Amino acid sequence: MDPTALIVQLISGAIGGNIAGAVSKTTSLGTVGNSAAGAVGGGLLGQLLPVVMGMAAGGGGFNLQSIAGSGIGGIILPIIIGYVKNMMNKPA
Numbered sequence: 667m668d669p670t671a672l673i674v675q676l677i678s679g680a681i682g683g684n685i686a687g688a689v690s691k692t693t694s695l696g697t698v699g700n701s702a703a704g705a706v707g708g709g710l711l712g713q714l715l716p717v718v719m720g721m722a723a724g725g726g727g728f729n730l731q732s733i734a735g736s737g738i739g740g741i742i743l744p745i746i747i748g749y750v751k752n753m754m755n756k757p758a
Contacts, residue, residue, distance in 0.1 A: 672709065675708050675712030676736075677705075678712070679705045679706070679709060679740030679743075680704045680705040681737065681740065682737040682740025683703050683704015686704065686741040686745050687744060690748070692748070693744070693745050693752060695744055699744070700744045704739075707740050708740035710743075715736075716732050716735075
């Protein structure tokens with residue numbers, strides 16, 4: 667695992683998380699929450715996408731697909747967490 671690629675994926679995920687928070691105010695976790703959840707989602711999907719797409723044997727993890735995947739992961743995870751949080755806070 668290339669540490670530079672992981673850092674770029676975490677940053678890309680955090681940016682994606684903040685984009686998700688700006689687009690969907692009802693599921694926003696706040697700036698820090700969106701950044702943290704986005705970084706986790708970006709790190710996970712950025713590492714998994716090359717493996718799923720069969721690029722694991724190719725050199726390094728620093729490519730456009732993993733960066734785009736980490737941005738998408740950074741968008742998806744905060745929205746899911748925000749949705750679950752909202753569902754848990756609704757009165758019965």
